[in-house]
Amino acid sequence: MKKQTVITGLIVILSLMDISHVLAYTVTYKDKLGRVVTVDAPVKRAVILITYDLIPALDIWDDVAGINRWAYSHDDLFKATMPDAEKTIPSVGTGDNVNIEAILALKPDLIITWTYRPEIMRFMEQKGLKVIGVYPEGIEELYEVMRLHGRLFNREKRTEFVINKMEEIFRLIRQRVATIPEEKRKRCLWLGGKPTTVACGIGVTNDIFKMIGCINPAGDIQERNRDVSLERIITWSPDVIFIWGNAGYPIETVTKGSQWASVKAVRENRVYRAPEWSTWSPRLAPIALWMAMKTYPEYFKDVDFDGVVDRFYRNVFGVSYGEIDKIAQ
Template sequence: MSSPEANRRSVLAAALYGGGALFLASCAQGSTTPQSTPQPGTSGTASGPVQVTDQRGTVLSFDRPVTRVVTIPMPTASLLAAVDQGTSHLAGMHNASWVAMRDGVMGTMYPDALNIPHDIATTDFTPNVESIRALNPDVVVQWSDAHLTAPLEQAGMKVLGITNTGTQEDVDTWTSLFATLLGRPDRAVQIKARSDEKLKSIQAEAAARGTGGPGIIYFNRFSGGLKVAGNGSYNDFYIKLVGGHNPATGPQGLQGKGMVGVDVEQVLAWDPEVILLGNFDEAMPADLYGNPVWQSVSAVRSHRVYKVPLGGYRWDPPGQESQLMWRWLSDISFPSGDRSALRDETTDCFDFLYRYRLSAPEMDKILWTEANGASANYRQFDAS
């Protein structure tokens, strides 16, 4: 019989095709069932006409807040759920979004989400127009490239076009757009305020430490071909945010933007001190620790290889839980020897985002405590 960890790895393997440069917890003992829809009369809830301008500059008008949203960019399904504090208005999503829900805790928090249609687009986000039209959406969220939006608009559907520049501003913009569409502008204000507070805190910590942080490489793909985060990626943003440096964007870095293919020799030459393994791939730290090819790399010798957490959505790309990624990365990059505040911060964050309280085992699942257990300084994330 396979172990729970092996089963989880097999599920993650199904997400290998997830978009490279694309994006987007725990609590007291015991779980509680979340409310899947906002309470009537929630402060800031609107009921009249709604108008938004998407990231293409296209103006979309609705007679009332939307109730049926289809999301194609992968992080947007979970972000919509966070803004809405439920999934009752999510009518369809990309399969990779659904896989993350199934494998992470979103499917536990909102089990009905696993019944939402998810065969609506190809791996390169080309929409299945007929499948989407059959869902009768009020609006379809799609990458703003004309060849991706045009088929939907030509079929008579309203399309909210979004872009990904690898910055925190994108998350703020998406959150604001979704909150407006759903008639919950208060949520955008609240979410941004909390994110801004955490961002300033991480920036202050990094400034106090000064320069000289570790070299950190993020692998968007490891098994079946190496891809690392380059210029213009959100991963490069948060590596530098916490005070590290990214060899892939340094003086000996790569040409091109986003996720860039590399060979083993290039990574050996960079000799990163920390390696992050993303959730678009099934690779685990043990795969490097046990492979002779990687034994000369500093991160492997010092056991500083880590699987990135998977919460309501993958923590690798930008999303509503990015503030937790910043704390996690800061703590593994600059361990103090004390217990990390991450569990407490995640408890608070999930309560705010999803109205859900996680058990200690659910938190361990999010943080990959078993897979990361042999990596340096990971005991700081243990339950107290």
């Protein structure tokens, strides 16, 4: 009887070893800077400095050792999905102001950051840290980054589910704007960190403009963003202006500024400050719907925005949109 027990025990141990072997794999990724990075996966101790909305979306809380402090100070989603996260997942600075000592103390398997400051990435590598840099410049690139997370954290099926939920909203938008005649297409401008910094022809924002049937006057500029003269914006005279939700100036800078008064969007009260949501997130889908409805309200008048977004939030983040909206206010 004892011999049988020992054999059974060995079988169980070998089975577990086999499962462990199956689950252990490597992920090789060519990042935005052209660096080829190979990572042992699934990752169990990640520091996430940029794509932190994917933590609740993919349910990888237990695999995150450190996070960008903006997730706690600027992200209403975190307050709703994991109100006590700050007690267990320390902040380690921001993507362009990293606390290297804090990161080293966490002994992470991987750091995921953005490529805005490549010198910071190089410095972290010199300290023996493994770093992947991302900078999605379109919706397809965002999906690629999301799928990377799926592979890194063994959440590939969940990632595809989230992408499908985003596509449901995108399909709704595309179906509505497909019926808009070319002569009725609006000229839309996105203002960034300064009132004269505009989103140009490269980037997620320009992809959204194309999706929602807008003409981006700055779309011919093959850059992500550029600071232009106010005179140029006046010449463009966009029909609709969107302001980045985290911009450090009030909407009145545009709507009440005497120099802006001749711009069509200002004259017709069509200047909107976007929600403080990252566009490198599954929340890009509700942002796109919000922008489409602001631009072409007559084509979306029967769409229940709160209802659509609430279903999206419940499916993707496990919380209601009402909870998030209440926290944001």
